[in-house]
Amino acid sequence: MYTIVSKKSLNPTVTQMEIYAPFVAKKALPGQFIIIRVHEDGERIPLTIAGYDREKGTVTIIFQIVGAGTELLNHKKEGESIPDFVGPLGRPTHTEGLKKVCVVGGGVGCAIALPVAKALHEQGAEVTSIIGFRNKDLVILEEEFKACSNHFHMMTDDGSYGRQGNVCVPLKELLEGGETFDEVITIGPLIMMKFVCATTKEFGVKTIASMNPIMIDGTGMCGGCRLTVGGEMKFACVDGPEFDGHLIDFDEAMSRSRTYAEFEAHKREEACNLFKKEVK
Amino acid sequence: MAPKFNMNPLKNPMPSQDPDVRNGNFEEVALGYTAEMAIDEAKRCINCKNRPCVAACPVNIKIPEFIAKVAEGDFEAAYQIITEDSSLPAVCGRVCPQETQCEGKCTRGIKKGCESVAIGRLERFVADWHNENCTEKPTPAPSNGHKVAVIGSGPAGLTCAGDLARLGYEVTVFEAFHVAGGVLVYGIPEFRLPKAIVQKEVDNLKALGVKIETNMVIGRVITIEELKTEYGFDAVFIGSGAGLPKFMKIPGESLKGVYSANEFLTRSNLMKAYKPDSNTPIQRGKCVAVVGGGNVAMDAARTAKRLGAEVHIIYRRGEEELPARREEIEHAKEEGIIFDLLTNPTRILATEENDPRSPAYGWVAGIECVRMELGEPDASGRRSPKVVAGSEFTIPVDCVIMSLGTSPNPLLKATTPGLETKKWGEIAVDEVGKTSLEGVYCGGDAATGAATVIAAMGAGKVAARAIDEYIQSK
Numbered sequence A: 001m002y003t004i005v006s007k008k009s010l011n012p013t014v015t016q017m018e019i020y021a022p023f024v025a026k027k028a029l030p031g032q033f034i035i036i037r038v039h040e041d042g043e044r045i046p047l048t049i050a051g052y053d054r055e056k057g058t059v060t061i062i063f064q065i066v067g068a069g070t071e072l073l074n075h076k077k078e079g080e081s082i083p084d085f086v087g088p089l090g091r092p093t094h095t096e097g098l099k100k101v102c103v104v105g106g107g108v109g110c111a112i113a114l115p116v117a118k119a120l121h122e123q124g125a126e127v128t129s130i131i132g133f134r135n136k137d138l139v140i141l142e143e144e145f146k147a148c149s150n151h152f153h154m155m156t157d158d159g160s161y162g163r164q165g166n167v168c169v170p171l172k173e174l175l176e177g178g179e180t181f182d183e184v185i186t187i188g189p190l191i192m193m194k195f196v197c198a199t200t201k202e203f204g205v206k207t208i209a210s211m212n213p214i215m216i217d218g219t220g221m222c223g224g225c226r227l228t229v230g231g232e233m234k235f236a237c238v239d240g241p242e243f244d245g246h247l248i249d250f251d252e253a254m255s256r257s258r259t260y261a262e263f264e265a266h267k268r269e270e271a272c273n274l275f276k277k278e279v280k
Numbered sequence B: 001m002a003p004k005f006n007m008n009p010l011k012n013p014m015p016s017q018d019p020d021v022r023n024g025n026f027e028e029v030a031l032g033y034t035a036e037m038a039i040d041e042a043k044r045c046i047n048c049k050n051r052p053c054v055a056a057c058p059v060n061i062k063i064p065e066f067i068a069k070v071a072e073g074d075f076e077a078a079y080q081i082i083t084e085d086s087s088l089p090a091v092c093g094r095v096c097p098q099e100t101q102c103e104g105k106c107t108r109g110i111k112k113g114c115e116s117v118a119i120g121r122l123e124r125f126v127a128d129w130h131n132e133n134c135t136e137k138p139t140p141a142p143s144n145g146h147k148v149a150v151i152g153s154g155p156a157g158l159t160c161a162g163d164l165a166r167l168g169y170e171v172t173v174f175e176a177f178h179v180a181g182g183v184l185v186y187g188i189p190e191f192r193l194p195k196a197i198v199q200k201e202v203d204n205l206k207a208l209g210v211k212i213e214t215n216m217v218i219g220r221v222i223t224i225e226e227l228k229t230e231y232g233f234d235a236v237f238i239g240s241g242a243g244l245p246k247f248m249k250i251p252g253e254s255l256k257g258v259y260s261a262n263e264f265l266t267r268s269n270l271m272k273a274y275k276p277d278s279n280t281p282i283q284r285g286k287c288v289a290v291v292g293g294g295n296v297a298m299d300a301a302r303t304a305k306r307l308g309a310e311v312h313i314i315y316r317r318g319e320e321e322l323p324a325r326r327e328e329i330e331h332a333k334e335e336g337i338i339f340d341l342l343t344n345p346t347r348i349l350a351t352e353e354n355d356p357r358s359p360a361y362g363w364v365a366g367i368e369c370v371r372m373e374l375g376e377p378d379a380s381g382r383r384s385p386k387v388v389a390g391s392e393f394t395i396p397v398d399c400v401i402m403s404l405g406t407s408p409n410p411l412l413k414a415t416t417p418g419l420e421t422k423k424w425g426e427i428a429v430d431e432v433g434k435t436s437l438e439g440v441y442c443g444g445d446a447a448t449g450a451a452t453v454i455a456a457m458g459a460g461k462v463a464a465r466a467i468d469e470y471i472q473s474k
Helices: A022-027 A068-074 A107-122 A143-146 A168-176 A190-201 A250-257 A261-279 B033-041 B052-056 B065-071 B074-083 B089-095 B117-131 B154-167 B195-207 B225-230 B261-270 B295-306 B326-334 B411-415 B453-472
Strands: A002-011 A013-019 A033-037 A045-053 A057-064 A084-089 A100-107 A126-133 A152-158 A184-187 A206-211 A226-230 A232-234 A242-244 B147-151 B170-174 B210-211 B237-238 B242-245 B256-261 B289-291 B310-314 B338-340 B342-348 B364-376 B383-387 B394-395 B399-402 B404-407 B440-442
Touching: A013 A068, A013 A107, A022 A045, A022 A057, A022 A084, A045 A084, A045 A107, A057 A068, A068 A261, A100 A168, A100 A190, A100 B453, A107 A126, A107 A143, A107 A184, A107 B052, A126 A143, A126 A168, A126 B440, A152 A168, A168 A190, A184 A190, A190 A206, A190 A250, A226 A242, A232 B399, A242 B242, A250 B310, A261 B065, B033 B065, B033 B117, B052 B065, B065 B074, B065 B117, B074 B117, B089 B117, B089 B195, B117 B195, B117 B342, B147 B154, B154 B170, B154 B195, B154 B237, B154 B453, B170 B237, B195 B210, B195 B237, B225 B237, B237 B453, B242 B261, B261 B295, B261 B399, B289 B295, B295 B310, B295 B399, B326 B399, B364 B399, B440 B453
Parallel strands: A100 A126, A100 A184, A126 A152, A184 A206, B147 B170, B147 B237, B170 B210, B237 B440, B256 B399, B289 B310, B289 B399, B310 B338
Antiparallel strands: A002 A013, A013 A057, A033 A045, A033 A084, A045 A057, A206 A242, A226 A232, B242 B404, B342 B364, B364 B383, B364 B394
16 A cells, blocks of 8 residues: 655645655656556556655655546555555657756646756756646646756636747747757646647757657556557557657647547546435 | 266366356356266266376376375365465356366376366365355475565466465565555456455465555555565566567557457456456447457457457458367357458548547547468468458448567566566576576566466476475575
8 A cells, every 4th residue: 555645735736745756756757657546446646756755755746636536546545555665667869968958847747847857957957847737727737847957837718827828928028039958848737748849840950859658567568559650550558659750740639639538527427426425 | 876977978067157147247157066067077087097187287286196085075175285285266167268277188088079077167266165165275395484475466476476485485465556466356257257255265275374565556656675674585587478469560550449458358357447346447349250260259259248348359361270179269259259251351440520629539430451361281280361352342440459479578687677578578497497697597478478377387386396395595
């Protein structure tokens, strides 16, 4: 069993948890992911690692409540535990040798972009962070990003906080202004990453996108996480989760990601109703 | 007095669920012999001198001896004889291809019109009888002070672990999933191998002192090198099984509703998506195409049938060439699976919806195939299939399951410097399972590519012996 050491609500739909998993904490690196199960007979949920503390033996996860599993996880309290927590899985982010990087995060994807920005900052790279959210209420990790960025851009779709517009707006301005980066690293909704990659492609800036497709085992067995990258079939769990964003078939990935959308929504509602009954 | 031998030329038939009932449920198809049937069947063994069955068994179970005990009605003694050589009798009695192994060589089956002794059914009976009637757990052997790590808890790993534990080794099995059993729990469906039976076999190993650590992806969380240096294991056995599923590289394989057999079966078996209240989604297709003709294809097809679909098996060769066990093919046919033989898919067709935002966009709508004919046998003796020109046709399906085999898992190769692999990525081993690294052994699908449960068990057994010799000679 893996104990929830701390729990914090970052916004109404996003929660941060620190979980005691010393074996995983010992090896975790930015860009890798873990898989959890919230209860016996529960689904296996892949979540990218948002942080780790090797001395305390803890791993931090930040998740958005989307299906029944994350709904149930969100109802777990500090001190309670979950039966399964496996990782670190996937290949770590390649940060070696990067001197000037733009990190573009969107929504809950910012949680995963943060450790990447931190790692780059710690190795002395010049970090430009662009983070975007739908509105002010959904903003997370602003201070944390500022602390590890040389240049910081906050965007909201409705303009209720920071600048109005999506993350591509400042990115395009920077590139048009002659700014150069060794690499752009983008993590967020598929549609956002698609447009970030389209923007940077125009300027020939290498771009890495972190993919979070449907997955079961996470170890290279089921093939559920397959993607088309450069016309070839790749498996996010063992070949990724990060890929050359200019080669990813985002339209296909978006279509596949919606395979169980209806089922998830239905199951989440069921889980919610379960809690409503408990409260009564 | 009853005659010593039962000279009936045919096996006692296996009591089974009616095909039209069982294709709507996930309960076990074969119900097992009664004690009377088992004793009657055991008497068909004439205890012949050559014992060809023993030599044909990958783990050399002392078959005539255990059958003699069954004939006497001493089922527990029979169980003890089997477990001297096999760690998983209840599993093997169900899933071994006996017809090409022990039963294939049985003296009683040589004459035309005669059937072999039903060795597999007897093994299953004995193991089930023991599990139902004996509450006594095996006791651990005294420790010899040596530690062995086993990676993977499938048939190879469990066998290796059991054999080493019996010799006094302190064995820890590392499993990546949240539950032990490997392919026995994620791959083989409940109706062919109830998971409670696998759990019982795993519990028996735990009683022998074997430790099982789930959620441990060796290579990532701990490397093989660290197992030996930091964690003090004297030897490591790799039984990590097969890896990435193969696809055909035809258009449409990324459409929603296309699964690998591994994914489809894992969702249903391990994640219990077959249960109506499961939290794991699975597509319950109206019409499903399963591409491939092996045992895994049969399992996927029969699972899809039970989830309510019309199911087509699409295979490019003919009936004779189907690689699945005869019994599995017969079961599938009885249950109403349609076999489209000498047929090969050319592309998977999508729903006619051009708006990517529409929920109807990007789903499977059909599978386009061509007819095949078999040419002359090639150098390997297999008749290779050729396309019949102009024979394109479409089967309207809403789900496609690709069951074309797997390629070895790349994880350990990528994280273990010096671990040599063969052309397709299988871990290179000698005849006793020794790899290129000292003290590291491997067996089962990780070394051979996809094969059978019993072959993996055999490899686990051979490696256990080699690991014992290696540690004792240090």
